[in-house]
Amino acid sequence: MKTIALLTFAAATIGAPSGPTKPVAAPLSVVATTPDLASLAKAIGGNAVEVKALAKPTEDAHFVDAKPSHIVTLNRADVLIEGGAELELGWLPPLLESSRNSKIASGAPGRIVASTGITMKEKPVSFDRSKGDVHALGNPHFLVDPLNAKIVAANIADHLSRVAPASASTFKANLATFNAAVDAKLAEWQKQLAPSKGARIVTYHKDFVYLAERFGLEIVETLEPKPGIAPSPSHLAQVIATMRSQNAKVIIVQPYQNRKTAETVARQTGATVLDISQQPGAIKGTDTYIDLMDHVVRTLVNGLQGDK
Numbered sequence: 001m002k003t004i005a006l007l008t009f010a011a012a013t014i015g016a017p018s019g020p021t022k023p024v025a026a027p028l029s030v031v032a033t034t035p036d037l038a039s040l041a042k043a044i045g046g047n048a049v050e051v052k053a054l055a056k057p058t059e060d061a062h063f064v065d066a067k068p069s070h071i072v073t074l075n076r077a078d079v080l081i082e083g084g085a086e087l088e089l090g091w092l093p094p095l096l097e098s099s100r101n102s103k104i105a106s107g108a109p110g111r112i113v114a115s116t117g118i119t120m121k122e123k124p125v126s127f128d129r130s131k132g133d134v135h136a137l138g139n140p141h142f143l144v145d146p147l148n149a150k151i152v153a154a155n156i157a158d159h160l161s162r163v164a165p166a167s168a169s170t171f172k173a174n175l176a177t178f179n180a181a182v183d184a185k186l187a188e189w190q191k192q193l194a195p196s197k198g199a200r201i202v203t204y205h206k207d208f209v210y211l212a213e214r215f216g217l218e219i220v221e222t223l224e225p226k227p228g229i230a231p232s233p234s235h236l237a238q239v240i241a242t243m244r245s246q247n248a249k250v251i252i253v254q255p256y257q258n259r260k261t262a263e264t265v266a267r268q269t270g271a272t273v274l275d276i277s278q279q280p281g282a283i284k285g286t287d288t289y290i291d292l293m294d295h296v297v298r299t300l301v302n303g304l305q306g307d308k
């Protein structure tokens with residue numbers, strides 16, 4: 001009797017097969033460097049993943065405040081999604097080194113580099129990092145072009161399927177749903193922005209280049225003289241002159257950029273400052289990629305066509 005009791009206890013403890021109930025696999029722990037990548041991971045991974053973003057929606061992806069908790073998060077990750085093209089160069093490498101997690105090491109199935117397969121714009125022919133320019137491998141803000149979001153989503157689905165083959169059919173189905181949603185919305189967004197085709201705009205950072213090209217807008221200046229370098233009075237004087245001569249009436253700023261500088265330029269040019277975030281969650285009601293892009297397009301349409 002004693003032996004049977006012990007065996008029963010052991011079986012219960014180690015979790016012996018218990019009838020017809022299928023063991024439920026724990027969701028994959030997916031870590032994305034930024035909330036936009038996290039939103040795609042959620043769309044593709046569905047219930048099979050648990051997604052965390054390292055950067056806050058209101059943080060600049062180039063300059064994220066690295067914290068010890070990020071190391072713990074990375075240590076426990078099954079999958080890491082990074083933007084790539086040196087977007088996170090200033091903060092991610094030391095965190096990764098400290099996290100000591102081979103599952104997300106470079107080249108592992110659990111390591112996803114979003115820029116893979118993206119046609120990078122503004123690849124510099126020569127580059128001087130000492131000047132502070134942060135776009136060494138081309139412009140890393142490619143996700144605001146919905147067609148690029150589809151490329152990244154496919155990349156995520158491919159990697160998740162390799163890490164968790166049992167859920168591959170779910171990821172495939174979720175990818176198809178996401179692509180269909182983007183295709184439908186893209187047609188809508190293009191229609192909404194069609195009357196603004198050729199509109200001249202100014203941005204703080206070079207972060208709307210892919211969006212401008214997709215929707216036919218023309219970025220005539222940026223308030224930063226170079227990506228990552230703060231605006232100088234002489235550069236702003238040049239921006240103001242260009243805006244006047246080119247009739248640019250809109251300046252786009254993201255939550256972490258210096259709105260005051262944009263306001264000063266706007267006052268002198270009769271332009272409007274538009275608050276647009278490229279990160280889901282920074283502005284209420286923008287938790288999914290589609291909701292985020294709805295916000296981006298709606299804000300642009302209001303700013304460019306509002307007073308017509």
Ligand SMILES: [Zn+2]
Nearest residue numbers: 062205206227
């Ligand atoms: Zn940048």
